[in-house]
Amino acid sequence: MKVSVDVDLCQGHAVCQAEAPTVFAVPTRGHVEILDASPGSDVSAEVENAVRYCPTQALSLADGGDAPSPKGTD
Numbered sequence: 001m002k003v004s005v006d007v008d009l010c011q012g013h014a015v016c017q018a019e020a021p022t023v024f025a026v027p028t029r030g031h032v033e034i035l036d037a038s039p040g041s042d043v044s045a046e047v048e049n050a051v052r053y054c055p056t057q058a059l060s061l062a063d064g065g066d067a068p069s070p071k072g073t074d
């Protein structure tokens, strides 16, 4: 699993940090920082929740490999 963020979309709501604090850190003012871009399966449920509940859909996942996750905006 790989996780990436579009910082242009991130508004610092910190939902992701609440869902997966070992993977995401959000400063009081600013954008999310990904602490672990390739989180293990032990936190996959938390990371999936973070991606799902991010209010601006700034986060995206890839299941594996090196290809970046498509954003599906086309």
Ligand code: SF4
Residues within 6 Å of the ligand: 005, 009, 010, 011, 012, 013, 014, 015, 016, 017, 024, 026, 031, 032, 053, 054, 055, 056, 057, 058, 059
């Ligand atoms: S939940 Fe989304 S908008 Fe909020 S800090 Fe995390 S990535 Fe940014």
